[in-house]
Amino acid sequence: MALGEFDLIGKYFTRPARRAVLGVGDDCALIAPNPGQQLAVSCDMLVEGRHFLPTVAPQRLGHKALAVNLSDLAACGARPLAFTLALAMPRVDEPFLAGLAQGLFALADAHEIELIGGDTTAGPLNLCITVFGEVPPGQALRRDGARPGDALWVSHPVGGGLGDARLALEVFRGRVALPGDAFDTVRRAMECPQPRVVLGLALRGLATAAIDLSDGLAGDLGHVLARSGVGARLVADALPASPVLAAQPLALRRECLLAGGDDYELLFTAPAGAQAAVQAAAAQAGVAVSCIGRIEAEPGLRVVDAEGRALADAPAGFDHFRD
Amino acid sequence: MALGEFDLIGKYFTRPARRAVLGVGDDCALIAPNPGQQLAVSCDMLVEGRHFLPTVAPQRLGHKALAVNLSDLAACGARPLAFTLALAMPRVDEPFLAGLAQGLFALADAHEIELIGGDTTAGPLNLCITVFGEVPPGQALRRDGARPGDALWVSHPVGGGLGDARLALEVFRGRVALPGDAFDTVRRAMECPQPRVVLGLALRGLATAAIDLSDGLAGDLGHVLARSGVGARLVADALPASPVLAAQPLALRRECLLAGGDDYELLFTAPAGAQAAVQAAAAQAGVAVSCIGRIEAEPGLRVVDAEGRALADAPAGFDHFRD
Numbered sequence: 001m002a003l004g005e006f007d008l009i010g011k012y013f014t015r016p017a018r019r020a021v022l023g024v025g026d027d028c029a030l031i032a033p034n035p036g037q038q039l040a041v042s043c044d045m046l047v048e049g050r051h052f053l054p055t056v057a058p059q060r061l062g063h064k065a066l067a068v069n070l071s072d073l074a075a076c077g078a079r080p081l082a083f084t085l086a087l088a089m090p091r092v093d094e095p096f097l098a099g100l101a102q103g104l105f106a107l108a109d110a111h112e113i114e115l116i117g118g119d120t121t122a123g124p125l126n127l128c129i130t131v132f133g134e135v136p137p138g139q140a141l142r143r144d145g146a147r148p149g150d151a152l153w154v155s156h157p158v159g160g161g162l163g164d165a166r167l168a169l170e171v172f173r174g175r176v177a178l179p180g181d182a183f184d185t186v187r188r189a190m191e192c193p194q195p196r197v198v199l200g201l202a203l204r205g206l207a208t209a210a211i212d213l214s215d216g217l218a219g220d221l222g223h224v225l226a227r228s229g230v231g232a233r234l235v236a237d238a239l240p241a242s243p244v245l246a247a248q249p250l251a252l253r254r255e256c257l258l259a260g261g262d263d264y265e266l267l268f269t270a271p272a273g274a275q276a277a278v279q280a281a282a283a284q285a286g287v288a289v290s291c292i293g294r295i296e297a298e299p300g301l302r303v304v305d306a307e308g309r310a311l312a313d314a315p316a317g318f319d320h321f322r323d
Numbered sequence: 324m325a326l327g328e329f330d331l332i333g334k335y336f337t338r339p340a341r342r343a344v345l346g347v348g349d350d351c352a353l354i355a356p357n358p359g360q361q362l363a364v365s366c367d368m369l370v371e372g373r374h375f376l377p378t379v380a381p382q383r384l385g386h387k388a389l390a391v392n393l394s395d396l397a398a399c400g401a402r403p404l405a406f407t408l409a410l411a412m413p414r415v416d417e418p419f420l421a422g423l424a425q426g427l428f429a430l431a432d433a434h435e436i437e438l439i440g441g442d443t444t445a446g447p448l449n450l451c452i453t454v455f456g457e458v459p460p461g462q463a464l465r466r467d468g469a470r471p472g473d474a475l476w477v478s479h480p481v482g483g484g485l486g487d488a489r490l491a492l493e494v495f496r497g498r499v500a501l502p503g504d505a506f507d508t509v510r511r512a513m514e515c516p517q518p519r520v521v522l523g524l525a526l527r528g529l530a531t532a533a534i535d536l537s538d539g540l541a542g543d544l545g546h547v548l549a550r551s552g553v554g555a556r557l558v559a560d561a562l563p564a565s566p567v568l569a570a571q572p573l574a575l576r577r578e579c580l581l582a583g584g585d586d587y588e589l590l591f592t593a594p595a596g597a598q599a600a601v602q603a604a605a606a607q608a609g610v611a612v613s614c615i616g617r618i619e620a621e622p623g624l625r626v627v628d629a630e631g632r633a634l635a636d637a638p639a640g641f642d643h644f645r646d
Contacts, residue, residue, distance in 0.1 A: 026466050026550075027398035027535055028363040028456070033356045040351035041439060043453060045409035047446030075350035086368035086451045116364060119451075123370030128409045128442075128451035130366060133351070143349050212350055227349075 005120055008092055012101040013085065013115060029116035031082055037134035040078035044068050048125040052191070053172060058099025059106075060191040061127070066107045067193045068214065069131040071264040074200035075212035077141040078133030080113045088123030111197060141203060141210035141268070146228035148297040150208050150269040153278055154217070154240070155196050158288045161240035162217060162263050163256030164189035167248065176252070182244045189242075193264035199289075200266060202281035207270050213263035220267055222301060234293040237306035254311070258303065269295055328443055331415055335424040336408065336438060352439035354405055360457035363401035367391050371448040375514075376495060381422025382429075383514040384450070389430045390516045391537065392454040394587040397523035398535035400464040401456030403436045411446030434520060464526060464533035464591070469551035473531050473592035475616040476601060477540070477563070478519050481609075484563035485540060485586050486579030487512035490571065499575070505567045512565075516587035522612075523589060525604035530593050536586035543590055545624060557616040560629035577634070581626065592618055 014024045033039055046052060046065050056064075066083065073080050085104070089096070108114060113131075156162060168186040170176040178186065196212075203210060209228055211220050217239070225232055239257040246253070270278050275291070282289040296302075303311045337347045356362055369375060369388050379387075389406065396403050408427070412419070431437060436454075479485060491509040493499040501509065519535075526533060532551055534543050540562070548555055562580040569576070593601050598614070605612040619625075626634045 027395040027533075028365040028401060028463070030399075030458070030463055031362045031364065032460070033362055035358065038353045038355050039362065040353055041405075041407060041453075041455070042351040043407040043409050043441050043451075045411055045442045045444055045446075045449070045451060047411050047444055047449075050444060050446055072350040076353075078351060082364075084364060084366040084453055086366050088368055088370050088449060118366050119368045121368055121370055121373060123368075123373055123449065124447035126368070126370075126411060126446065126449050126451075128366075128368060128449075130364075130407055130409075130453040132364070135353070137355070140351070140353055210350075 008097060008120060012097045013118065015105070015114070024115065024117055029084070031116065031132070034134060036136070038137050038140065040073055040076045040133040040135050040140060041130065042069055042072035043128065043130040044072065045126065045128040056191055058096045059103035062100040062103030063107050063192055065127045065129050066104050067195045068264060069129045070107070070111060070195035070197055071193065071212040071214070073131055073133040074195050074197045075141060075210050075266055076133070076135060077139060077200045077204040077210070078135040079201060080111045080131060080133045080197060082114050082116045083108070083129050083131045085115060085118040086128040087118065087120045088126040090122065090125065139204045141200065141207050143209055143211050143224045144227040146209040146224055146230050146269040146295045148230055148295055149272055150295040151272050151275065151291050152232055152234065152267070152269055152293040152295060153289050154213070154267050154292050155199055155265045155282065155287050155289050156240045160242040161245060161257070162213070162265060163245050163253070163260040164242050165193070165262035166256040166260030167245055170252070176248070178244065185242070186244055190262055193262065195264060196266045196285065196287060199281060199285035199287055202284050203266070203268060206274060206277055206281060207268040210266055210268035213265045213267055214261065216259040216261045217263070217267065218258045218301065218303070224267070224269070225299070225301060231296045231299045231301065232293055233296055233302045233304060235306065236303050236311055238290060238292045240288070240290045331420060331443060335420045336441065338428070338438065347438065347440055352407070354439060354455070357457060359459070361460050361463065363396055363399045363456040363458050363463060364453065365392055365395035366451065366453040367395065368449060368451040379514055381419045382426035385423040385426030386430050386515055388450045388452050389427050390518045391587060392452045393430070393434060393518035393520055394516065394535040394537070396454055396456040397518050397520045398464060398533050398589055399456070399458060400462060400523045400527040400533070401458040402524060403434045403454060403456045403520060405437050405439045406431070406452055406454045408438060408441040409451040410441065410443045411449040413445065413448065462527045464523065464530050466532055466534050466547045467550040469532040469547055469553050469592040469618045471553055471618050471620040472595055473618040474595050474598065474614050475555055475557065475590070475592055475618060476612050477536070477590050477615050478522055478588045478605065478610050478612050479563045481611045483565040484568060484580070485536070485588060486568050486576070486583040487565050488516070488585035489579040489583030490568055493575070499571070501567065508565070509567055513585055516585065518587060519589045519608065519610060522604060522608035522610055525607050526589070526591060529597060529600055529604060530591040533589055533591035536588045536590055537584065539582040539584045540586070540590065541581045541624065541626070547590070547592070548622070548624060552622070554619045554622045554624065555616055556619055556625045556627060558629065559626050559634055561613060561615045563611070563613045
């Protein structure tokens with residue numbers, strides 16, 4: 001007989017509670033927030049065919065489902081504490097579950113957080129994770145703090161850039177062909193994003209606004225501009241690109257960089273004079289950062305090339321109901 | 324053009340934050356737990372065709388999605404604070420969204436809680452809610468506190484009982500026929516469960532263990548017995564039934580009562596001498612409670628009739644991957 005609902009929770013998703021007062025297995029989990037801290041909460045749902053392809057390895061799917069949620073905590077400068085997982089799947093598939101749990105818990109262990117509860121049910125494959133983190137009052141990075149004159153920054157891998165995940169998607173879609181090792185590299189960017197949690201913590205008190213890049217740089221920057229009531233000048237040629245993406249034609253490169261989606265890097269603003277402090281924060285986090293433009297008082301996003309000429313048809317962000 | 328992802332969040336799911344420090348619209352929500360309180364967290368995912376039928380009115384679906392989560396807080400004796408909603412749906416359907424939001428917020432307002440964040444995406448219809456509540460340290464109702472000699476109680480509507488939701492499901496399945504008004508009554512039980520939040524709060528310090536009935540009495544009781552390391556004698560004829568269910572044949576009645584699922588009542592244990600206090604708690608909450616058996620040291624569940632004779636073939640609980 002196939003494993004039942006409660007057996008599979010016990011076998012794959014129950015580990016002893018370390019920090020939680022009460023973990024998996026009761027009606028609720030109980031956690032005791034540290035005194036004086038605020039609780040940061042975020043929630044992301046991943047649907048097959050939209051957020052991941054059926055070809056993804058279960059380990060990578062487990063990693064990614066948690067990574068995209070940790071990325072939201074990073075964008076708030078919150079320290080991760082715990083998470084819940086709700087999982088719908090068509091049938092009990094033990095190799096899938098074992099791989100999923102392995103990828104999920106490897107990333108959870110790397111951030112010293114634990115799974116405190118959740119739900120499992122039959123249904124079309126769907127993973128919904130809610131993460132909890134903590135942040136001292138007034139220190140959370142928000143979207144609404146960008147001010148005219150601030151420098152605009154983006155994080156990226158050392159020696160790498162934005163847009164690789166989108167390039168990988170275009171390979172899967174058959175629009176682009178890449179040699180095997182180049183494909184492996186960009187596929188890893190798509191399937192194994194690294195949440196910038198340490199950078200987010202280091203940017204507390206330094207960044208004036210922050211957001212994580214999930215729907216494409218242009219669209220996500222638009223959220224910051226709208227919430228902050230400002231505009232921005234973005235230098236398209238300053239956007240960091242990996243060697244693989246840099247070898248692509250200009251139009252594709254710009255599309256991947258500006259409207260890629262699934263980057264899970266931090267886009268943030270900081271006072272113009274804070275360049276050395278921003279670089280120090282990035283070094284502490286082991287990531288690179290690039291200054292890609294500046295915040296201006298005039299509303300709207302102006303995308304320019306290296307000579308300051310406006311790009312007429314800059315791509316927009318990703319919308320789950322339109323793209 | 325159809326409403327996009329961010330437009331629909333703005334139109335249907337964004338209301339001003341009242342208690343949260345930061346509500347919908349940033350990477351994370353921020354909440355400030357009351358000093359000294361523990362945080363209770365629960366998460367339930369609802370899938371079309373499994374947790375609700377395509378025929379359900381959107382208002383009732385919105386109500387139910389939140390109600391089943393509040394029911395978990397009730398079973399812990401936690402006071403509800405806030406919730407997140409992740410929603411996958413095949414396409415943007417504005418009448419559906421308007422109804423869903425109406426049912427959701429009506430119940431949220433009744434419990435003075437707010438939606439602090441979430442996610443929306445295209446995909447097969449799926450609603451995942453995570454709720455947060457608070458409870459003083461050491462006062463949460465848990466599954467592991469039942470002791471031999473405790474009385475076993477269940478809550479139910481005044482003049483009603485358990486099993487109506489299952490009876491409604493059997494009507495939808497074509498196995499049972501009911502007159503229109505009787506069907507409306509049991510359909511309401513299935514689609515509009517009332518979470519026993521006030522009762523859960525009143526049972527703090529009184530109940531020794533508690534669980535909410537979601538997968539059927541026999542199965543859910545089994546979780547309490549296993550976690551508490553005890554057994555129970557359950558008097559099948561003491562189980563409260565509505566007039567509609569009481570008019571059904573014995574075998575169907577027992578199946579609905581013992582293995583119904585979707586009851587969202589509280590099953591709890593309390594010291595044998597606490598009967599008056601339990602009744603007072605129920606009166607305070609405006610619900611009825613019935614004593615339906617007792618906890619025994621011998622492991623296992625013994626279902627008996629009014630004369631104490633064992634029922635040979637008592638139905639088991641519901642499993643989402645088996646039923």
